[in-house]
Amino acid sequence: MIEFDTECRHLPEPSRATRTIPASSRGSLVGELVAGTGVGRVMVYESGLELKTLLLLITDPDVVDVWDQPPAVSYVDPAGKERSHTFDFLATMIDGSKRAIAVKPYERVQKIDFESTLRLIGRQLPDGYAHQICLVTEQELDPIAVHNAELFHDYREPDKEADQAALSVTAKLVGAARLDELSAFIGLGPRGLHALIRLIKSRRLLLTHHERITPRTLVKPVEMH
Numbered sequence: 001m002i003e004f005d006t007e008c009r010h011l012p013e014p015s016r017a018t019r020t021i022p023a024s025s026r027g028s029l030v031g032e033l034v035a036g037t038g039v040g041r042v043m044v045y046e047s048g049l050e051l052k053t054l055l056l057l058i059t060d061p062d063v064v065d066v067w068d069q070p071p072a073v074s075y076v077d078p079a080g081k082e083r084s085h086t087f088d089f090l091a092t093m094i095d096g097s098k099r100a101i102a103v104k105p106y107e108r109v110q111k112i113d114f115e116s117t118l119r120l121i122g123r124q125l126p127d128g129y130a131h132q133i134c135l136v137t138e139q140e141l142d143p144i145a146v147h148n149a150e151l152f153h154d155y156r157e158p159d160k161e162a163d164q165a166a167l168s169v170t171a172k173l174v175g176a177a178r179l180d181e182l183s184a185f186i187g188l189g190p191r192g193l194h195a196l197i198r199l200i201k202s203r204r205l206l207l208t209h210h211e212r213i214t215p216r217t218l219v220k221p222v223e224m225h
Helices: 048-058 106-112 114-123 143-154 160-171 179-186 190-201
Strands: 031-035 041-045 063-068 073-076 082-085 089-093 098-103 132-136 205-207 218-221
Touching: 031 048, 041 048, 041 063, 048 063, 048 089, 048 098, 048 143, 073 114, 106 114, 114 132, 143 190, 160 179, 160 190, 179 190, 190 205
Parallel strands: 098 132
Antiparallel strands: 031 041, 063 089, 073 082, 089 098, 205 218
């Protein structure tokens, strides 16, 4: 008889999306990821551009909550017709402010004058919905930041032993050192490197240069910043 593993019950919380996105879309990347540590929560996206934006949001220490496909807002267009718009994400910042985020390819933004539409929506936003509207196109996305955000997401789960060892080793750091050198001192194989990446994410370690994180990346203590 096969015993039921109770650990299998710990599924991620469902997405809070208020709009159902299509299962597939021609020319688009539709999918979902699990954000957060532990059980986490499912978050949805419907393009590669949205996925990159989402990774940047969920790995930013200044962002405390991300709502994918938040409740739609109503507005009246210049012709007097009532319309609705669903932002791609609603981000709550560490200071309590909220940012409604629209993600769209730059070419599309120009073609439909989407910035004018967002300005119109901004003037009619319900009280408390958001303090700021942000438009994200591929021109705003830094490939280096996106690459590093992917690493932060991949290695987000805490590892008590490795994390404590990484803190102990880096507490003695004077000047800059390579991640592979620090990982060797930690002595836990890849787990040490992953713990160091978590320290970079939490800003307890700083990159000496704006670059894609690799084992040869130089880092320094926060005190040197």
